[in-house]
Amino acid sequence: MTSFRPIRRLLVANRGEIAVRILRACRALGIEPVAVFSEADRGARHVRLASEAVLLGPAPAASSYLDAGKVLDAARKTGCDAVHPGYGFLSENAAFARAVEESGITWVGPPASAIEAMGLKIPSRERMRAAGVPVVPGSHDLSPAALASTVGFPLVVKASSGGGGKGMRVVRQAGELPDALASCRREAEAAFGDGTLYVERYLERPRHVEVQVFGDRRGRVVAIGERECSLQRRHQKVIEESPSPVVTPELRRRLSAAAVAAARAVSYESAGTVEFLLAEDGTFHFLEMNTRLQVEHPVTEEAFGLDLVALQLRIAAGEPLPDQLPEAPGAHAFEARVYAEDAENDFLPQTGRLLAWEEPSGPGIRVDSGVSAGDEVSVHYDPMLAKVIARGATREEARRRLAGALGETVALGLTTNLSYLRRVLDSEPVVRGELDTALLSRLAVPPVPAPAGEIFEAAGREFAAAGAERSPRSVSFPDPFEAGGFRTFR
Amino acid sequence: MTSFRPIRRLLVANRGEIAVRILRACRALGIEPVAVFSEADRGARHVRLASEAVLLGPAPAASSYLDAGKVLDAARKTGCDAVHPGYGFLSENAAFARAVEESGITWVGPPASAIEAMGLKIPSRERMRAAGVPVVPGSHDLSPAALASTVGFPLVVKASSGGGGKGMRVVRQAGELPDALASCRREAEAAFGDGTLYVERYLERPRHVEVQVFGDRRGRVVAIGERECSLQRRHQKVIEESPSPVVTPELRRRLSAAAVAAARAVSYESAGTVEFLLAEDGTFHFLEMNTRLQVEHPVTEEAFGLDLVALQLRIAAGEPLPDQLPEAPGAHAFEARVYAEDAENDFLPQTGRLLAWEEPSGPGIRVDSGVSAGDEVSVHYDPMLAKVIARGATREEARRRLAGALGETVALGLTTNLSYLRRVLDSEPVVRGELDTALLSRLAVPPVPAPAGEIFEAAGREFAAAGAERSPRSVSFPDPFEAGGFRTFR
Amino acid sequence: MRLRDAVTGTLFEAGDGLGGPSSSKRPGDLRAVRDGSVVWVFHRGETYRIERVALRRAEESPEAEHALVAPMPGKVRALLVKEGDTVARGTTLLLLEAMKMEHPVRAPREGVVQRLLVAEGSMVSAGDRLAEIG
């Protein structure tokens, strides 16, 4: 039996929206939150909301949010009794988790051993197979012969330490393989410091359905429904929802049983996500387990009426899981990820200053964001500005609310995917719930209409008001890429 | 039986947060919303969110939002098939409701006859007494003799056409009566064009508990739980919650039965609110019925998981009430009204430009607001900027979330009651749920602390940056009221 | 420069170290916006209104001693005193109507109403002079 170790002061070892999210949970529980920040984040929202904040170092993540030593020092110096890593950065770093626990500080997350067991794709697949969880055929032997016999084409190359679509390529013919392996290896080395790759069968048009699991420190593991995350672009999730429009109560029971078996196989504690590929016939295969809070956790919270971060904190303090947890969702929820990226130009990430930022709200709408007007969106971190979440009594009510909320969101100064998200949400397949992981690569979203005269007139008035004043921060470049379509560079 | 008359295009005959609220409901239902606006509201949020918007006239409400002819013309010209009046303005104007219906346009609200029956306090009290609803002793004979025999002191003078605390005074001794009557009459004439007054017994330390009722066009009337609105200042609600911390399921059944009886007595349709004063012994008296959507309707929505505006629209179109409506709340919800007012100076309303405005969000948080950064808060309309609403699994979770959200709300350029609201929420009686309608007049909220040096330094930097530049919009006045405490005039 | 917190009245003398242009980045975890002679500062949930105070106010506006100014914009609903009346501190001088509520404007000190500068029904802006009390 685990003893109860209350959390009074928590280090939030992250930035942006997830740091804000955790800070808010602390307040609701009466826990004092301490933030960390890099030089680029001095005035950031997560710093403003914290009781205390510690400067880690320069902007690059390696010198700040990824520097395990500095983060642990910050926790010690500020007298924190627990650390929440959020997602990304140090969240799946088993050595960091172990160092935190060895310092006598509570780690709000799974045991280091579970992170390790699931962190490397190859051993984790073997472990899952042994636990009776269905697994996609794959290989870590990258020789052409091995691939042909055990995997076959199409296949997907993945970074063994990877996640989030980084270091990942689909290969349809043997000839494309050498380039794909080289490129993945470079990206994997840059992103994770580990170029080890593995390969698995690529399933055509599957759905990405994942199960939220939770384990307490007394050995109980439960599943809390599924999320459908099939709307992806280059393996990055774009829009998620819960429940999945195709998961029946019977299928939910089977998915939940497999997810709980996976989590039990690694003695899981805290929040985790077991990802599956779901085929049209209702069969599913284990994809990977993310041993941390997931970006898209709010759709589960809104559909099931739970606060998963608060639950993580309670469990980390030694409390048991509640006896009663909802088995079926009480509402439908959608989430859209608002990125600083140019949907009209190959989704290139955008940087610059957010000159105006206005979040939507109202019935059923929640926004998890970490930015404010005036913030600089820099090259150093993920270009996600916010998650807009909508809850409704039905899928259609939630979908319409989300589309409306995205239309209310004002983001000036940076190109964002707001308009793209809205057009995707309003597209026929999404309205009908006919999703698969390749849908976005096929979907012809309606073109952006040319602005009406009044838009140009409004812009003209702003230029006229500025008079002869020379541009302070921008330069206009002629089109160097007539084909590529880049038009404005700032 | 009523025929089904679908709503495709709706005129939102209001401004500010409630107009935005109704626009959002339209979008979730696929209804095209049309806004109206005065010259002061050209760039307002409700105008920006509408599909189309019609200018009514100059800023004063009498020339714009209160001008029934202009509003009805706007609905006709834009081809609207329904009008939603929101609250305030024309919402309880029976003649307007009748004119709308006679134009063949659907009125989203109760029948004109129900508005009339409840609009005048004196006949409505008689009607309620006849229907078996408990009523506080009162009189419309204002002679000292009548007051002494039928009412007694303390008593409260009210405008017969009143509402929202306007034209209302508590009188504790006979000597104060003449002044109170004169003042109420003036305010009532200015606000409602009707100086008729009535008087009723003033109950000491009661709770204000009100029941949300809903009637459909087929004669069914239901109650949807209660709201506790005891936190009032000068009869203006400040913080509301649902459920009431003292209403047991048994008491809820009795309150609901009385409220349904009240609504049935006037053949009520659409959303309405029956207000009661609840004594410590569990007895309650009818106060009044508001024949419109209430400002604080979101706490019911969040506690019961409903969209009351959508329900109004469905019912107005002829749909029946849903067969199943929740009898007990599934969550606890609080609402705080953010006003442009100076809590340190007698709660004087403030006007000026909102130079910065940042709304909170996150788990369980909803904001209904109608303002944006850059908006001018003028003398012409109600100084309420926004309603911040928090939902939680428990009362304490909701309370802490709301306090946190208020602390995140940034409003610069105008003095607001944000800090006051937070201090009230964190006060002992509110934490314990020990509320009554006079609590706020007794409550000693902790004083605002003097700013730390770093605040002055930050201000000094802003002044230094502005250099020798002369103040463009402000003047600093010496203290003319040494006692009154006014210090800054803009 | 001399600064004053408009709510608590606390005074602060800012040193010379504040010169130079303010950085475009927000310093630390503060939000600050200047509006003429007032700077609004948001810090950890509290909003402060910091005024810049002229060092020798009396000399700059000698008549200000006696002026009573409107604390907010509104309409003069009723004048309750006339010129020449002697008033006690706290006497209600007039009623200002704003946002459909009446707000009493009271005498800041004992004295004689020297001049009434508004009439019943006048619209006034915040800072407009209403009366002089000698």
Place this chain on the structure above:
Amino acid sequence: MRLRDAVTGTLFEAGDGLGGPSSSKRPGDLRAVRDGSVVWVFHRGETYRIERVALRRAEESPEAEHALVAPMPGKVRALLVKEGDTVARGTTLLLLEAMKMEHPVRAPREGVVQRLLVAEGSMVSAGDRLAEIG
């Protein structure tokens, strides 16, 4: 002045009626913010990026014809061509790494790589010249 929508490329000639200071109130239901030679406009859920276009661009920057500039800030991860190489339109010239993703920079037209202005590992800002293709 000549304006261009950065997304659709639509051109618009704004007349002289636009002169004078822009009002501090927002006109109608638009939000607009200027950032140098770009104005961002928000209108009914859509965001527009309107550039002011110089009337005779070619004369102002004669070398621009040949310059290839960085579409975003980042690090040059790999150079895939060398000076003197002949490239087809669409040939990947180099890989830029930003936000941990690789982005190929492709040749806008057929030509010869005249100069490479960056090395592997260079950090570049948006708008920095990367290469000249003649």
